[in-house]
Amino acid sequence: MAKPNGAVSRKILLEKLTREVIGLEVQYTLATGERTRRIYLDSTASTLRLKVVQDVLDKFLPYYSNTHSLLHFGARLSTKEYHWAHEMVLEFVRANPEIYTAFFVGSGTTGGMNRVARTLREKRPERDVVITTIMEHHSNDLPHRKHFREVVHIPAAMASHSLGCVNLRRLEETLREHADKVNYVAITGVSNVTGIINPIHEIAELAHRYGALIVVDAAQMAAHVPIQMSGHDNPAHDLDVLVFSGHKIYAPGSPGVVITRKDLFADLEPQEVGGGMVDAVYINRYTQSQKFPDREEAGTPNICGAIGLAAALYALHKIGMEMIAEEERKLIEYAIEKLSAVDDLIIYGETDSSLCKRYGAISLNLKNMDHGLTAATLNDYFNISVRNECFCAHPYVREMVTMSLAEEAERLSDEELEQLAELHRGMVRASFGVYSTRKDVDALVAALEHITANKNFYREHYVRLPSGDYEHKTFRFDHKKIFSIQDEVEAFLAARGF
Numbered sequence: 001m002a003k004p005n006g007a008v009s010r011k012i013l014l015e016k017l018t019r020e021v022i023g024l025e026v027q028y029t030l031a032t033g034e035r036t037r038r039i040y041l042d043s044t045a046s047t048l049r050l051k052v053v054q055d056v057l058d059k060f061l062p063y064y065s066n067t068h069s070l071l072h073f074g075a076r077l078s079t080k081e082y083h084w085a086h087e088m089v090l091e092f093v094r095a096n097p098e099i100y101t102a103f104f105v106g107s108g109t110t111g112g113m114n115r116v117a118r119t120l121r122e123k124r125p126e127r128d129v130v131i132t133t134i135m136e137h138h139s140n141d142l143p144h145r146k147h148f149r150e151v152v153h154i155p156a157a158m159a160s161h162s163l164g165c166v167n168l169r170r171l172e173e174t175l176r177e178h179a180d181k182v183n184y185v186a187i188t189g190v191s192n193v194t195g196i197i198n199p200i201h202e203i204a205e206l207a208h209r210y211g212a213l214i215v216v217d218a219a220q221m222a223a224h225v226p227i228q229m230s231g232h233d234n235p236a237h238d239l240d241v242l243v244f245s246g247h248k249i250y251a252p253g254s255p256g257v258v259i260t261r262k263d264l265f266a267d268l269e270p271q272e273v274g275g276g277m278v279d280a281v282y283i284n285r286y287t288q289s290q291k292f293p294d295r296e297e298a299g300t301p302n303i304c305g306a307i308g309l310a311a312a313l314y315a316l317h318k319i320g321m322e323m324i325a326e327e328e329r330k331l332i333e334y335a336i337e338k339l340s341a342v343d344d345l346i347i348y349g350e351t352d353s354s355l356c357k358r359y360g361a362i363s364l365n366l367k368n369m370d371h372g373l374t375a376a377t378l379n380d381y382f383n384i385s386v387r388n389e390c391f392c393a394h395p396y397v398r399e400m401v402t403m404s405l406a407e408e409a410e411r412l413s414d415e416e417l418e419q420l421a422e423l424h425r426g427m428v429r430a431s432f433g434v435y436s437t438r439k440d441v442d443a444l445v446a447a448l449e450h451i452t453a454n455k456n457f458y459r460e461h462y463v464r465l466p467s468g469d470y471e472h473k474t475f476r477f478d479h480k481k482i483f484s485i486q487d488e489v490e491a492f493l494a495a496r497g498f
């Protein structure tokens with residue numbers, strides 16, 4: 001693989017790549033009647049697509065063919081490049097290919113986590129406890145609940161009324177308490193709510209000390225910080241399994257990715273069976289392939305997804321994830337500094353970066369303003385795309401909101417406190433990608449300042465629907481005027497005389 005060039009040229013490359021992003025220039029008409037460029041602050045849900053990914057896919061599509069064959073030219077090209085995509089994944093997460101394999105699964109990190117839970121339960125049935133944390137996305141919680149006798153949730157550590165990364169002391173106590181029953185510790189690398197980063201290698205060492213494995217949810221980590229699964233000076237720091245999603249790393253529509261030590265998935269019947277993972281099938285028996293990753297990829301894979309993802313990973317690898325992480329660290333610190341100065345604004349989680357590092361996301365609320373109304377106003381009046389509610393991490397969000405209200409408890413009546421709790425039963429999340437800029441942050445800060453100074457104006461313009469969403473009283477957005485599959489096909493056919 002070609003070596004990345006010097007730091008200066010990589011920085012220039014990063015700047016160029018991040019200006020060539022599909023969707024960065026999209027414009028919408030707002031409730032004010034103005035038409036402006038959309039500011040995308042929802043990268044934690046899905047990143048925008050790098051143009052290099054789209055280019056690679058456009059170039060690949062004419063040759064597209066099913067994999068699992070080297071016979072005709074197209075099949076050979078697809079099979080070889082799909083194979084290379086696996087190598088690229090291993091390289092990207094620095095996992096030794098002798099020891100680890102990478103395979104693609106459907107439905108993102110969720111699909112991957114379900115596969116891991118089922119497999120490790122079967123592999124180590126005597127260990128029927130999983131330790132996870134309250135910080136997790138439901139995808140790194142419910143699969144373990146479904147397949148294991150017990151799941152223990154470790155609380156987050158507290159630092160001056162803010163919730164930070166996972167409480168390591170409680171983790172060790174729990175590992176000791178359940179001793180030889182713990183199958184694995186399932187932990188997020190970076191929180192999808194606060195962006196707070198967990199010390200995964202320290203956690204790996206703890207887990208390994210008690211014979212447990214470590215499974216890392218890297219859905220929010222992969223696009224933001226460098227990952228090193230193997231080859232640490234202390235082998236106890238190596239990671240056993242890691243899962244992430246292509247749509248969160250600049251290649252939307254791509255599959256989930258599992259990288260695992262091969263021995264953990266070997267000598268078991270793969271969870272999914274069908275074509276591609278068998279050596280021979282007779283009417284009364286079949287023999288499964290022992291080859292990785294084939295045995296984990298029954299059926300026709302998401303070939304385009306894997307190729308798009310590999311293109312994104314290679315481009316990021318050429319720039320260097322260290323540089324990407326450093327640029328993002330500076331942006332997040334800038335955002336926290338600016339947001340901290342907005343009146344009546346609560347930022348959730350520790351804001352002192354020397355105590356708790358963050359990447360990717362910041363969640364907040366304006367006091368006395370429903371998160372749904374803040375998010376709708378940011379969209380309809382300021383063209384800023386954020387996400388709100390609980391981000392599939394209900395326990396973490398609930399705990400943080402409750403803690404932030406504790407400070408108000410002394411000066412408010414029970415009724416006022418209840419009203420406040422109702423308003424803040426979710427949050428607003430601003431999240432970032434390589435294309436996010438200080439200008440985006442400035443626009444968010446200016447909008448929040450405006451909203452907080454004019455709360456009544458915005459309240460009057462919305463009704464709260466039974467679903468909890470806010471609808472503008474007069475302004476309507478009709479997406480079909482911008483895009484509809486049916487209309488696009490109709491237009492295509494009409495151009496051909498139909």
Ligand SMILES: Cc1ncc(COP(=O)(O)O)c(C=O)c1O
Pocket residue numbers: 044045107108109110111137139140188190191192217219220245256
């Ligand atoms: C930390 C984390 N884990 C898991 C997931 C689930 O990922 P996917 O939607 O790709 O299944 C998400 C999605 O937001 C996430 O943020």
